[in-house]
Amino acid sequence: MSHTSTHTYAKLEVSKAAYDEIRALLLQADYGHLIHSYRTLDEVIDMSGIALMSKPLPPCGIPSHPDDCECSVVNVVEQNGSQLS
Numbered sequence: 001m002s003h004t005s006t007h008t009y010a011k012l013e014v015s016k017a018a019y020d021e022i023r024a025l026l027l028q029a030d031y032g033h034l035i036h037s038y039r040t041l042d043e044v045i046d047m048s049g050i051a052l053m054s055k056p057l058p059p060c061g062i063p064s065h066p067d068d069c070e071c072s073v074v075n076v077v078e079q080n081g082s083q084l085s
């Protein structure tokens with residue numbers, strides 16, 4: 001075996017766009033040490049201690065919200081179990 005590592009983790013493959021976005025945010029925040037095998041074909045991000053959260057979707061701008069609306073306003077209403085009038 002030519003490649004050895006002291007790190008063990010399960011690998012989660014995400015889209016290039018998602019990977020690049022997370023990578024850029026970590027670099028911005030000075031978490032570059034989490035990027036292992038930096039700039040090689042084996043590069044991975046060790047997410048230990050990092051919790052992902054979703055950016056809320058923007059409101060759709062339609063006050064009545066269509067039935068298939070997935071905007072953040074509807075999601076917040078559902079989570080709170082209350083209704084907008």
Ligand SMILES: [Zn+2]
Binds near residue numbers: 060061074
């Ligand atoms: Zn909506």
